[in-house]
Amino acid sequence: MTAHFRNLLVTWVLLLVLLAAEFGASFLPLARSARPLILIPVVLMVAAVGTMFMQVGRGPTIVRLFAVAALLWLSALLGLGILDPMTRIEYHVQDASRK
Numbered sequence: 001m002t003a004h005f006r007n008l009l010v011t012w013v014l015l016l017v018l019l020a021a022e023f024g025a026s027f028l029p030l031a032r033s034a035r036p037l038i039l040i041p042v043v044l045m046v047a048a049v050g051t052m053f054m055q056v057g058r059g060p061t062i063v064r065l066f067a068v069a070a071l072l073w074l075s076a077l078l079g080l081g082i083l084d085p086m087t088r089i090e091y092h093v094q095d096a097s098r099k
Contacts, residue, residue, distance in 0.1 A: 007052060018048070049074070
């Protein structure tokens with residue numbers, strides 16, 4: 001097994017572990033002020049994708065610029081995706097048929 005393939009495999013396993021941590025943390029009864037803690041695995045996932053898969057630190061300057069822009073876009077999409085579950089409020093509505 002080559003070193004590059006081993007690094008990709010370790011990164012993939014790390015992403016799966018972080019996914020499991022995020023999934024497990026979503027079932028914890030967290031207070032409203034502690035919900036942003038669920039974003040910690042997401043930030044680590046973005047960092048792992050950027051450093052290992054995209055190899056942001058290597059390549060010419062223009063490649064690094066586009067890679068950083070892609071990471072910014074990825075983090076914005078993940079942030080917007082998690083914004084709805086974090087801010088959702090359940091309103092209990094009286095059943096109209098019981099009047």
